[in-house]
Amino acid sequence: MPGLHTHECSVGKPGGFVERLRRGTYLAHIAEHVTLALQNEMGFNVGYGRARGTGETGVYNVIVAYEEEEPAREAFKTALELTLAAMFDEPYDAAAAIERLRDLADEYRLGPSTRAIVDAARRRNIPVRRLTPTGSLVQLGYGIHQKRILASQTSDTSALAVEICQEKPLTNRVLRNVGICVPEGRTVRSADEAWEVARELGLPVILKPEAGNQGNGVMVNLRSEAEVRAAYEVARQYRGDVLVERHIEGDDYRLLVVNGRMVAAARRDPAQVIGDGRRTVAALVEAANRDPRRRTGHCSSLTRIKLDEAARVVLAQQGLTVESIPEAGQTVKLRQNCNLSTGGTATDVTDEVHPSNARMAELAAQVLNLDVAGIDLLCKDIRRPVMEQGGAIVEVNAAPGLRMHLQPTSGLPRDVGVPIVESLYPPGAPSRIPIIAVTGTNGKTTVTRLVAHMFETARQCVGMTNTDGTYIRGERILEGDCAGPKSAQAVLLHPRVEVAVLEVARGGILREGLGFDWCSVGIVTNISPDHLGMGGVNTLEQLARVKQVVIESVAKDGAAVLNADDPLVAEMAAACRGQVVYFARGPDNGILQSHLAQGGRAVFVEDGAISTAEGSRRHRLVKLERVTFTAGGALRFQLENALAATAAAWAQGLNPALIVRALSTFRSDHRMAPGRFNVLGLAGRQVILDYGHNVGAMRAIAETLTQDGSRRTVMVIGLPGDRRDEDLVATFKASLPFVDEYVLHDLKDRSDRAVMEVPRLMSGCLTDDTPYTFAMDQREGILRGFQRTQPGDRLVVIADIVNEALAVLEALADVKVGEEETCEDPVSRGLE
Known part of the structure; x- marks a missing residue:
């Protein structure tokens, strides 16, 4: 493979890799370069590669660029076979292997007609997505601006x-x-x-x-x-x-x-x-x-x-x-x-x-x-x-x-x-739709729903993805956790979507990256311990680096919306190609003040109202008393969600009057934001339903509920088994200040843990005078929790499957779950 002689490697000049070979190097490094060289022989112009140790002896991550995934996988497999044959001096028909790879590449690569159109589109910065792994059906553009080609036949070609x-x-x-x-x-x-x-x-x-x-x-x-x-x-x-x-x-x-x-x-x-x-x-x-x-x-x-x-x-x-x-x-x-x-x-x-x-x-x-x-x-x-x-x-x-x-x-x-x-796209014709990407540790889903509500208020067709599903114009078309790239692509493929609001989770980024090339607005809500110890992410700084991928994808004419009160989030501004819009709970934040002094933009709370600012100019947007889902600003985590969403909509150019209308009509109930601090009434009890599975979310609930010590509180809780023991313990301990009794249950997906392992881990954090009981699953846990409460008590349900939890509560009430209650309301009115 003569192409190996051109590889610069870490030496930084052509022939650098051969020099490394002569000095001696490790198998993963060789496999990386041979894989790239094989892809070049297959006709794919790729050159980026990395081989990095995992910390486990002899185990490496090998990363190579590719144009077509399956041929690249086969090239990697062939690279290992070829290299091992060379190491052990075994016969290997390299010429036949390369010819086989070329045939495979011909099967997968785009034909010349399709490739010419795709290349021309990319030079125009028009989004391109191949719709079939081996065919020539390709989508150009996103959402309402999409066109399709099949070789030289286009979506404008008359069937007649x-x-x-x-x-x-x-x-x-x-x-x-x-x-x-x-x-x-x-x-x-x-x-x-x-x-x-x-x-x-x-x-x-x-x-x-x-x-x-x-x-x-x-x-x-x-x-x-x-x-x-x-x-x-x-x-x-x-x-x-x-x-x-x-x-x-x-x-x-x-x-x-x-x-x-x-x-x-x-x-x-x-x-x-x-x-x-x-x-x-x-x-x-x-x-x-x-x-x-x-x-x-x-x-x-x-x-x-x-x-x-x-x-x-x-x-x-x-x-x-x-x-x-x-x-x-x-x-x-x-x-x-x-x-x-x-x-x-x-x-x-x-x-x-x-x-x-x-x-x-x-x-x-x-x-x-x-x-x-x-x-x-x-x-x-x-x-x-x-x-x-x-x-x-x-x-x-x-x-x-x-x-x-x-x-x-x-x-x-x-x-x-x-x-x-x-x-297909005359000069000046749009090919993209606004994409607002939301990531962070807590608040992602609420911010996603609130931003979507803002653009729906503007009568735009919104495609939204979050951990509850995929939605088009408010109608759920896919159920389940849809915060990954495949769900994002489903929205961008939809021909009616005018605005895409996409929740972006850590797991999807690590597995497959993003479902789009760049976004109009990227939002990072906060960074707190969650999913550490998974996928090579062991520290908060590493977690922040993963989330920062969203900010790196912001277009040059786009905006990054960053939490100035969170240092790990605030410093992501350096990775943004576009403008930065900070949000903070108050105007005295030093980062925010410095940003405004340089003519930057920010959203914050001042004198009991959400305000926007650009440089020295300030605009009082809406009083907090009108933003009811924040309880007049008393719910700090909801206030931060409101600020993040406001900054995103403002950065995207939405009319401020429409932003105000959306803020004043959004409700954190089971209809608009299921499982996001929903406050319900059930037979004289106050029920709080939340999807808080990490320490940051639990602390936010604690901060809210410790302000009201008038109710006896029973918590129904099950935590995911894919977290580290120390993270599970920290999350559970954050609930101790406001809970009087617990129902601890297992989840359906225990992530290779033993039956009841996590509930027993949680019970070990309790003192002898704290009552608790076990349940096998969420449904049984909610039923037992309800039995352990009396009218006037509070039942907190940390939900795993939100729809299932709502269904159990509806069955208990024998009518639809409905009216929202504020935390300050001392008496429940029952589920309606």
């Missing part, structure tokens, strides 16, 4: 036009009606009928499948009955009847028309070899196919030549067979059609096309209503009008291959992906 083009006689009839030259011809259903029509038209003739493509089954310049009958047997193997047409003398030209304008043209020559007086036709073809530009399929600049039945018919026309030895310099044709897909070559002639020929091609595309059309034209000289030389348009392609224009065998390449993208 495609149908017409698939029926060649109908195509000719439509073109003839507007005065475009097309050859005479008829469809036939037998070899006898084919010969009869050929005699009527006059020899020579062409035979081709009525509904063929890519030149398959096309036989030209047929001058005898035997040739016509043999050609019929070839053409009849394809779909539809066989079309017999008058043969037109001249060269084969393809004119590409995009959005009504000819943008490229190429002369196509059939597959052929040149004799040397020594080798047979078969040997000459084998030699030609060894050209590295020739591969099977359509992924390379040239396609391998096949010696099939069609080739034998053409050879017979020249008095040859595959075993014949042509004279030196003799040109031997292997096809009469000139398609690249059958081994042909192309020469760019864009600048030579006579204006009248270009106009005729443009008219043909227009009359068939095709946004992208490949017009096949036969004539002796493309520089002269076709009408003067007896030429004609012989075919119109609704999904033309672009390879001949992108990589002509000779002549100037034409970047024809650009005009296709411009036809």
Whole structure:
């Protein structure tokens, strides 16, 4: 693999990796570089790689860049096999392995037509997402601005036009009606009928499948009955009847028309070899196919030549067979059609096309209503009008291959992906929708729901993901934890979405990254201990680094919304390419003041109201008494959620009046924010339902409830087993100041822990005078908790599955769960 000699490695110069090899290095490092080199051999231009130890002896993380995931996985597997074979001096057929990888790459890589459009879109900063792992179906743009392509066929391509083009006689009839030259011809259903029509038209003739493509089954310049009958047997193997047409003398030209304008043209020559007086036709073809530009399929600049039945018919026309030895310099044709897909070559002639020929091609595309059309034209000289030389348009392609224009065998390449993208997205046309990404430890879901509510208040179609599900215009379309990249992509694929508000969890970032390339606004609520000890994240600083990925994805014209009261969050400003909007509980925060002094933007509480500021200018937005879900600002964690959401909507340019309306109409109840400090009434008891599974969330509940010591409190709690013991203990101990009695239960997903292991761990934190009982699951826990309370008591449910918890509470009340209660209300009114 000669490419290894160019790897710089840590030495910082070409040949650096080879130098490291000579000094001695470790297997993971070698596997990293060999994997990259193998991908380069497969035709993927990748160069980034890292090998890092995990802390466990002999165990490494190896990270390599890739264009297509499955071929990269296979390249890594092959790299290990090859390297180990070299280490132990075992036989290994590296050439065969590389050829196998190339074939796999051809299966997965985008074809040249699709790739040209995708590359042109990316240069325009238009989002691109492949919708099938091995096909060419690709989405451009997000949400309401999305378009789709399938090779050169676009979502603007008329289905009726495609149908017409698939029926060649109908195509000719439509073109003839507007005065475009097309050859005479008829469809036939037998070899006898084919010969009869050929005699009527006059020899020579062409035979081709009525509904063929890519030149398959096309036989030209047929001058005898035997040739016509043999050609019929070839053409009849394809779909539809066989079309017999008058043969037109001249060269084969393809004119590409995009959005009504000819943008490229190429002369196509059939597959052929040149004799040397020594080798047979078969040997000459084998030699030609060894050209590295020739591969099977359509992924390379040239396609391998096949010696099939069609080739034998053409050879017979020249008095040859595959075993014949042509004279030196003799040109031997292997096809009469000139398609690249059958081994042909192309020469760019864009600048030579006579204006009248270009106009005729443009008219043909227009009359068939095709946004992208490949017009096949036969004539002796493309520089002269076709009408003067007896030429004609012989075919119109609704999904033309672009390879001949992108990589002509000779002549100037034409970047024809650009005009296709411009036809889909004219200059200035939007391709993206606003994406607001929300991460942090606590408050993510509430902030996500509140931001979504703000844009819904503005009558925009919002796509939202969070730990409860995926929502489109307020309707849940997917249930479960949807805070990962796949759910984000589902929203961005939806054709009605105008704004995407996406919760981004730590686990999704570590597993698969983000579901988008960049966002308009990135929000980080706070950083506190949660999921430490998992995925190589052992400290708060490392957790912050994971969350910071969202801020690094903020666009240059976007904004990062950061909590100035949290130092780990505030310092993420250095990683943001766009502007920074801080939020804080008060205006005296030093970071916030310094930011404003430099003309920055911030949201904070001042004189009992949420205010916005930019530099020295301040605007009083809304009094806290109107923001009821914060209890007039008494619920500190809800206040921070309100500030974060306000900053995000303000940064995105939402009208302040709409922000105020949303803040004053949002409710932290089970309808708008299920499981996020929902306060309910049940048979004279106050019920608080919350999804607080970490120490930060539990401290926020404690801070709120210790202000009201008038109620006896029973807590129903089960904690996830995928946390470290010390984190589970810290979370549980944070509840001790405000709880009088506990019901400790197990969760359905114990994460490899033993049955009742976590409940027993929690019980070990209790003193002898604190009553508690065990339950097997959440449902049993809630029922026991209710039995342990009396009217006037408080029941706190730390929910694992929020919907299940609500269903149990509804069953206890025997009516719908409904009216919200404030924490200060001393008497419950019952569930309604």
